[in-house]
Amino acid sequence: MTDAMTERGTAAEAGGAWADPLERLRAAARAREAAGLRRVLLPRDGGHGGLIDLASNDYLGLCRDPRLAAGAEAAVREYGTGSTGSRLVTGTTELHAELDRRLAALTGTAAGLVFSSGYLANLGAIATLGGRDVLVVSDRTNHASIVDACRLSRSRVVITPHRDVAAVERALAERDERHALVVTDAVFSVDGDVAPLAALHQAARAHGALLVVDEAHALGVVGDGGRGAAHAAGIAGEPDVVLTLTLSKSLASQGGAVLGAPEVIETLVDASRAFIFDTGLNPAAAGAALAALDVLETEPDLPERARDRARRIAASAARLGLETTPDPAAAVVPVFLGAPEDALHARDLCRKNGLKVGCFRPPSVPDGRSCLRLTARATLDEAELTVLRGALEVIARSTGRSLHT
Structure with missing residues (x-):
């Protein structure tokens, strides 16, 4: 009998039966839950849910074109x-x-x-x-x-x-x-x-x-x-x-x-x-x-329109004292909040204030760098940007960050 066969036999005899192969998965899920790292699949609402989409990668606004x-x-x-x-x-x-x-x-x-x-x-x-x-x-x-x-x-x-x-x-x-x-x-x-x-x-x-x-x-x-x-x-x-x-x-x-x-x-x-x-x-x-x-x-102006919206989103976040990339190169604008639970809370505040946003937590980002990920879209209009600024102001107040005018 090989050493490996002996080890398997000993493990089976000690427990009377093999361990539940799914228990390690359940234990890992509980640990992720405690750390604020559980993920849930949220079906897209087809664009009729009333939320302004700042979570998708539809940078030029062509998905429904x-x-x-x-x-x-x-x-x-x-x-x-x-x-x-x-x-x-x-x-x-x-x-x-x-x-x-x-x-x-x-x-x-x-x-x-x-x-x-x-x-x-x-x-x-x-x-x-x-x-x-x-x-x-x-x-x-x-x-x-x-x-x-x-x-x-x-x-x-x-x-x-x-x-x-x-x-x-x-x-x-x-x-x-x-x-x-x-x-x-x-x-x-x-x-x-x-x-x-x-x-x-x-x-x-x-x-x-x-x-x-x-x-x-x-x-x-x-x-x-x-x-x-x-x-x-x-x-x-x-x-x-x-x-x-x-x-x-x-x-x-x-x-x-x-x-x-x-x-x-x-x-x-x-x-x-x-x-x-x-x-x-x-x-x-x-x-x-x-x-x-x-x-x-x-429509060669679409790329510049997307970049313009990103710069305006970043400027709004910075004026409110939120940590972001000051001069985004493309359409991605992060708002760094630190702990996973803080990012989840900010995401929920956005939903309550009319925005759908991305929420990035470890392992997608390093520890301590959980964030909202806002994606600009070339078709964002002034009314939608106003809603965005209002939601960011709510987040800034909830996190105790000082407001800048």
Whole structure:
């Protein structure tokens, strides 16, 4: 009898029976409840609940645009409701190929490849471009999809302080690996600040590394015509820059993409498990995303309108003594409150005062940094901004923060 079999037998004899396999889950749930970290699924009300939406990622206000609905409907009538297979088998339509091309053209990159989600785009890019002979250098506040991709890459991963270019340079210079990736969000999903992309690219190039930039919160909001943070920084289209993005935010659809040099895209088609073994993006989502790109081209002021609303939201919070990002780079505006229970209370106050807002708690944010996450929308009007200011004033008073005029 092996040692492992002996240990199992001893455990069974001591308790008379195996332990309830769900008890550890119940115990963990009780601990999360005590810490204010339980999460609940709240169905979206279809837009008829009377609350002003400052929680969604619909940055350009296109989710209910009839032009996108028409694009989705036309795609369904042509190709059906499902993609029917992986993109390498039956899941690529002419819509997917057009979307590959148009996303690359918008961002100024050479080629593109659409995935079924932004999460999988990051998994596919980083896990495939990484490996045991590749160092990955990642900002400590990068999105969870980047974190998971780093883990799957089998690379050694160095986590650097937030936006710390010098730390990135040190990690690259001191590495033993032949190859390296530097990975960063373009706009960070909670703080709403922008990565120093030009400096990161200079550091990566000096040390022979690829720079991977997640444009999820930048596409459609940052830069001229919403072409993204890499384009605004002047590095889009460089052969050693790889972009990832999502279609579910500014483009009000679903899916993701990786954009970059032809060699990168060819590698993903040949070797990315997240691409090869996943069902392709459904045709309706591709049709809606293409329609959103049409809207972005015909209404190039939408990105600036979203940024303007974000700056006004941040200014209102700051005037009330609430901690926020003073000059948001895109549409994300955090209001930091500290403890999870304080953030939950503030979220409830917002609901009572007409707002639906995001509430971020650990592990989404570090301990002590629980916050409300307000997302600006290009279509926010003056009446809605007035309601917002009233709700923020209630929060400021409830937390004992001093009011500033």
